[in-house]
Amino acid sequence: MQNGYSTSNAPVKMSARKVDVFYGDKQALKGIDLDVPARSVTALIGPSGCGKSTFLRSLNRMNDTVRGCRVQGEIKLDTLDVYDNSVDVVQLRARVGMVFQKPNPFPKSIYENVAYGPRIHGLAESREELDAIVEKSLKQAGLWKEVGDRLAEGGTGLSGGQQQRLCIARALAVSPEVILMDEPCSALDPIATAHIEELIDELREEYTIVIVTHSMQQAARVSQRTAFFHLGILVETGDTKTIFTNPSDERTQGYITGRFG
Structure with missing residues (x-):
């Protein structure tokens, strides 16, 4: 299949045109x-500089923070046009969370790292509710x-x-619908990587996940769908x-068999 349209039976959660x-x-x-597709893992693979991270960051408008960056075309979250002028970017990034390549916890306590998002979004009306969100999020992340x-x-x-x-x-604490992961294991050892991969497999039952990975073995292990980028083009x-x-x-074929990349 040459284009990027989904042939899976799952409903489409995000779409780019x-x-x-x-x-x-x-x-x-x-x-x-x-x-x-919703509630599945889509892996973006391809050589360095092929555009996979750029595409990932366009899904929740992280590219807005890059000076001189322009995005054209249409990206939708369900029926919401992500780039519509009326979209609240803070709310969008709560619905479409992001986990970066290098772990970047805030210089705060473990509790405050997780509680930060629910606090600014007003998701908890009491300390008890906040405690419950923190505990649930840490359990979901396999850290409790x-x-x-x-x-x-x-x-x-x-x-x-x-x-x-x-x-x-921290990303889970604001109840996102989509989680973007930009090479989340590249800074980790094999044991920590295995933990994150198991976690991704569990999370896809509730969340839609898009992961950029330089490891084809990882893409094969964790994803249900794969998109191959090369020189700024989605090849298939x-x-x-x-x-x-x-x-x-x-x-x-050439990239997967190691002839280039």
Whole structure:
């Protein structure tokens, strides 16, 4: 399948149509058409500089923070036009959360890292409700057993893998619908990586996940759909097994077999 339209039975959670992204005069993405099915993991793969992180960041308007960046085309979250002038970007990023490549906990306590989002969005009316959100989010992120008895300690004192799960808990605390992950395991050791991969598999039962990964093995393990980017173009997308075993484009075949990338 050459285009990016979803053939899976899952309803579409996010969709991109004819998306172009420019950094100044340089075009980073060209005419991207891609559907992201609900409650599944979509992996974006491709060589460094191919545009996969740029596309990921366009889904919740993180590119707005990059000077000189322009996004053209249409990106929708359900029926909401993400780039409509009326969209509250803070609210959008609550619905479409982000986990970055390098764990970036706030220089606050473990508790305050998770409570921050619910506080600013007014999601808890009492300390009890806030406590419950913090506990639920840390449990969902697979971290409660390790930190539940030391919530007052600093989040930056945790191990790298724990910090990344804390950042996932922080994203979960505002009840997102979509979670974007930009190479979330690249700074982690194999054991911490395995923890995050197990977590992704559990989270997809409730959330839509889009992950950028440089590891094809990881894409094959965690995703149900894979999109292959090359030189700013979406070459092909399909169910992960098909992309890895029987891709329809020779560029995909070349990347997967290690002939380039």
